Amino acid sequence: MTQETVPQQGSFAQPKGLLQQMEELMAALNADLSQLDADLSAPRPARAPEPGNA
Template sequence: MSEESVPQQGGATSAGDADGRPKGLLQQMEELMAALNADLSALDAEFQSSGGSGRGAATGVVKSGD
């Protein structure tokens, strides 16, 4: 993940809106979800452009040979 896609945390300016009021939890979650969706879309586009065969290998599922 690139640095510009990581949301800034802390600090007086990033903790509230233009009026200086703190953001509500719902607004913070919506912003984080939007950032996550953008990151996932970029990763998906990169995956699709690289061929993307072998989707099962990326899930982390390991099959045992019983």
């Protein structure tokens, strides 16, 4: 068979080491968590009371 079973990453891409992949994933996770924390900490406008619950 002439087809390779390993997907190609492009002619200029070098395979990343596991440590580098983990560092990149942790950085992305940290950024996502920071954004989530900012979203949850932001002040929210007061909600109007629902009819019938006043």
